[in-house]
């Protein structure tokens with residue numbers, strides 16, 4: 001028989017605690033909510049009523065249910081109020097000594113059979129448990145932010161947590177409508193161990209002015225379908241909490257430099273810029289605790305102003321190449337009203353590309369997204385050619401040929417001979433240095449990267465890669481062109497992986513290393529990222545879609561360029577590629593796809 005939980009205690013009603021109170025009270029469980037002072041208690045109460053009022057306003061909660069929910073909460077200052085609860089969850093700031101003091105006190109106050117749980121993200125549950133006389137009844141119950149929304153709970157057992165306690169907590173999670181994964185006590189558990197290296201890396205990109213906060217966040221949202229960008233997520237987590245988590249993970253997790261908190265985080269914490277909870281972090285919010293971002297001095301001016309910033313007028317665009325990317329890009333420009341000259345290596349290839357573009361446009365017509373007139377007009381704007389000489393009077397060239405530096409350099413040298421002055425020459429490379437391509441011409445100031453994502457007609461993101469020689473006008477032109485295409489252009493420096501791949505692939509590689517270390521299963525790791533962080537796919541699902549060989553190649557490039565030891569490709573990834581397990585395309589990767 002699973003244990004009955006009729007009353008639970010929550011200690012600390014900040015970002016997490018207030019949400020955890022809501023989760024229990026919503027599911028019919030009485031809660032004693034405890035804070036350190038009357039003022040902090042009031043803040044917790046305001047957070048809970050704000051959240052439940054919003055749920056009522058959105059029609060997700062009936063007024064009567066809200067009132068019943070609120071009536072289940074008993075608000076108290078001090079731990080003594082917890083003498084009769086069946087379980088306590090502690091959610092105070094991420095400091096080991098503070099948590100140990102609280103657990104020693106809980107051990108004294110709570111009834112002997114009560115379970116004592118911590119919501120710690122990174123500290124050792126074992127170290128917290130030894131502050132009590134009942135370490136076998138101590139467990140980690142790690143909720144995700146916002147607790148009422150995110151489905152995942154990581155249940156963390158130590159070597160001494162009793163099996164009954166684990167089973168009772170798992171049953172409780174089910175009653176709360178959560179999906180739990182039960183794991184051992186390791187720094188960062190599953191989700192944070194995979195998340196925080198990525199978040200810290202994103203902050204370092206921002207700190208080094210590699211890209212703006214808006215561009216870093218837009219890149220990850222639009223390029224990977226994440227629910228929010230990394231800097232907005234740091235603001236949601238709270239920079240003080242994020243700092244402590246990184247610091248603990250660095251010290252507990254083998255001193256991986258990628259977890260050493262980027263200095264800017266500490267500076268922001270010291271300056272009181274804690275994120276949403278203080279009203280300002282990477283972004284500025286309407287007021288403390290509000291999710292609404294308001295413009296501040298770093299908010300970029302609109303694209304209209306960028307046009308005034310010296311962008312050149314573009315009417316005629318050359319697209320070189322005949323692969324998937326070139327085909328998609330031709331369609332994107334033609335649909336947006338540009339005159340397009342497609343150049344391939346022969347009439348046969350041109351005919352094939354033309355056919356593919358037609359098929360894709362026809363699909364748009366069938367789906368009611370494009371009128372027949374617009375389809376015909378788009379096709380009418382494309383000229384099919386097999387000679388580069390036809391690019392003599394275009395305003396922009398987008399190169400999308402094979403990913404080989406020698407081929408691209410030779411092509412850019414030819415374009416330099418053929419094209420009129422002032423043309424913007426763009427490469428769609430996803431892994432080669434744009435500056436190498438630029439220096440194959442006599443006009444490196446006019447050369448830029450335009451990294452479209454596959455499929456180009458659908459994916460809303462373009463990474464605009466400027467080299468140290470790219471002129472401001474060229475960048476402004478690229479930004480204006482992306483806007484005219486209805487895409488979000490994000491500007492970044494010319495470094496391996498640009499924004500998206502540099503942030504995405506090390507995370508995927510870390511997931512492989514976690515699997516290889518037998519810490520968890522591929523299924524649980526996928527669940528953790530989808531249900532804990534709202535990712536559209538788990539890392540192993542995504543690796544199988546992208547292709548293990550492609551992922552390995554990108555990870556190798558990142559490792560070679562940045563020399564970051566933590567970026568070294570996971571041996572398991574290399575072995576799977578060697579064995580021909582490349583993902584969906586070969587029928588087997590991390591999972592077997594032949595049966596599905």
Ligand SMILES: NC(=O)c1ccc[n+]([C@@H]2O[C@H](COP(=O)([O-])OP(=O)(O)OC[C@H]3O[C@@H](n4cnc5c(N)ncnc54)[C@H](O)[C@@H]3O)[C@@H](O)[C@H]2O)c1
Nearest residue numbers: 012013014015016035036040091092094120121145237241
């Ligand atoms: N923020 C997140 O996204 C997140 C997600 C999952 C887990 N966590 C973990 O949850 C815990 C809480 O983090 P947070 O972000 O909610 O912190 P927070 O700073 O927002 O809130 C902590 C609360 O604890 C209260 N407190 C401090 N000392 C206390 C005491 N002695 N008795 C009672 N209350 C006390 C504070 O007044 C504050 O309201 C940490 O262990 C953190 O790692 C955080």
